[in-house]
Amino acid sequence: MTGRAPLVVVGDVLLDRDIRGVASRLAPDAPAPVVDVTDDLSRPGGAGLAAVLAARSGREVVLITALGEDRASNRVREVLDGRVRLVELPLEGSLPVKTRVLADGRPLVRIDRGGGQVGLPDAEVGRALADAQAVLVADYGRGTAQALRPLLTDSAGRVPLVWDPHPRGGPPVPGARLVTPNAAEATALCPDGGDSLAAHARRGAELAERWGAAAVAVTLGERGVLLTRPLSEAPMLVPAPYRAVGDPCGAGDCFAAVAASALADGGLPEEAVQLAVAAAAAFVSAGGACDRDLWKTSPRSASARPAGGDAFATAASVRARGGTVVATGGCFDLLHAGHVGLLDSARRIGDCLIVCVNSDASLRRLKGPGRPLNPLEDRVRVLAALGSVDAVVAFEEDTPQALLGLLRPDVWVKGGDYSADDLPEARALRGWGGQAVVLPYLDGRSTTGIADRAARAASGARSAP
Template sequence: MISDFIFGRVLIIGDLLLDCYIHGSVDRISPEAPVPVLLRAKHSTVPGGAANVAMNAAALGCTVDLVGLVGQDSSAREFRKAIGRQPNIDPGHLVEDADWVTITKTRVLSGRQQIVRIDEEPSVVIPAAVQERLIAAALAAMERADVIVCSDYAKGVLSDGVLQAVIRAANQRGIPVVIDPKRRDLTAYKGAQLITPNRKELAAATGLPVGSDTEIHFAALAAQEQFGGDVLVTRSEEGMTLLERNGRMTHAHVPKSEVFDVSGAGDTVVATLAGMISARADLRTAMVIATNAASIVVGKLGTATVSRAELSAALKSKIDRDGVIATLPQAQAMIEAWRQHGARVVFTNGCFDLLHPGHIALIQAAAREGDKLIVALNSDASVRRLKGEERPLQDERARAIVMGALRDVDLVVIFEEDTPYETICALRPDIIVKGADYTEDEVVGGDIVKSYGGRVVLADLVSGRSTTSIVSKMKTAPQADTPSGP
């Protein structure tokens, strides 16, 4: 699970904010004007903007270098104090300027209801000399970075010059760059590997509608043409959509959760993506995990983070709900975690319509070949194509639950194709096990596994046992006499 990933070092550069919260209760209306009177109870501050990305990445277990601009005011001192609560963040690359006003957003709340927000921010363009200091700080921190995040809140830190210098230097060093964009023209982000616009930002940048999956697809293609990398679109309650440079489109549905506050959810997403990339996870796996992180953070009030323990528990709970049933991206994440502990991953597949002793023998034989066993099940549609319209006798969910209940099975995935070839390519097991009624050359995916040093094992079968033969016997068995009426 997420607790087993080894996260790297993330460099985050962007607009730094201080989020302040004034909490209290409202019991009356002011006699001076028709406005509520808040009886103040407490005041709290947390880092916001790019600093919230840093807090989220650090909470997951990343080591973070933070680059941004603060003033020499009381808000800057409060900001440094707030950042200092997270030991995984190195604030040594912050740039301080006496003429800059530290950006502050103050929210006044009664219970969970926000009454008003008060913003304080400079109205000046960052001078060229300060931009050069920002570039120098980013280049210094880049020397040990595994991934770079540019968190653009359109407050001036990520100017054309800063962006170009950071992206150019990252490309020279082979460091992936993730952009949380705010610009209408995405060409400024050329050279980055990934951008993460929400629907509103994607529509503004492309001028295209973004209501349906199809519209999202075309808008993401248009965005891709502007900057040349992968596009991950965050879609609130509809989850996320990833368009990779190879043209592959993947959707991830967000787990249901009670939504209290969406502020900062995008920061959690980009931080989780960066953390997973630093741990060498693929983008599809990173996206699935990021959707789960987002579903947790929107259930919290205000600018918040998701801890490694919270995310691990949520992912485990999601898989454990149905035993060990997982989507393909979840399975990829699980396998990556297993391999970090040296586990050998075994794979077998089938329809497994009516579980019988022959199936059990195959599962037990497969489990003996390695440390973790994945069973891939044909979907209902796949079974019908292979076995006929009368099959399967049990739907895919029922078959998966039964299979997942077996002690030797560590993970169950369902595939839609006629063969598990694509699933094997995605999961890259170390060993494939099939029955001895196959030859090694006939085993689907065997060539793939052997190409990277894996092997194919043919297990002995229990003679006379198959679902087809059981069904045939049921059909030909004599019917019991129906008792006649009085």
């Protein structure tokens, strides 16, 4: 486990089924296309998808939702097992199943069935929310958020709470740190004004005031996101980093999940929105919720935790554009000129730089008692503030090799005067076609040396008359 409090996702889970195929002819008995099926995927949707996306970088995630004893509920439990921790409310009835039939990537028809009554929460639900570092509510209007509304109101007063609203759901609880309606949802709630950026900005500010939210982020698809505040006339537009081509299903869940994770790590709403916009674009480009790799691969290692940006989303975004992913690693206990020079040089090699940093426990095992000098959270914030660094991710093990197997960077960079072939990571990199390289290190700079000089200076000051 990461040692940090979990992100708690609250909301309605559905079972999403996507039947994909090719339509090249019409049925003989009706003017309807015949779909020759090439793929059939059933997966958690709604709050279940949001929880999986929040957990894919290794963050501990607790999902509070209503499940029954039907086949769809059991399928959701099966897929979520090992990815998130489930805290269940009783469901009287069956879990909703949403089936899409797509031909050549385009939806032909959607079939909805099932539904039930959400029961009352128990003490375990209250404990999960009390232990949360942040809360994400995915309210699809099927009863989970309403059943927990008093508890969610209390949570909003204690920790960052992100509310992802939907047309059938209720209003967010007062005090939400961030609410994330899309343009259509915001327009339905505030219908006047048209589709201009100015109109959406006014809607966002009005909704923030109406809901008592600290900020509202109106997602605008390819145009990006407008971050607004109550009665403010100075919104911030965060454009999409590129035009993402792919199935947008689940992009809103991805946006909300990454934003909630960023707020849980201590980020500001502005930082959270910027990270979430980039992650949503990468998610769509990679195939969205229908990307089989999202469901086939093993859950991310619990020891790899996101910080200073979602490293996996950053890597996916760069790969989707055909770019080069560069990674480096170390303790970075006291950031000095040698570190900065190495990171600047590493960033120039490719299209993004991901820094893998030792956790506090890992660093202590490596460097001995008295270390780290700076806790992980501080080290990550300093690294993430550098212009050369695109994302930071921590690992608990003694080496980053397990983490590299998940990130699969194209280039692994180390500083020093040894051969790249001597690096223990080199063999793993070759396994997926990557390359380990060594860059020259600025001589005479080291954390240990700086710490020793500081200790001698402090000792001299104490002994002076």
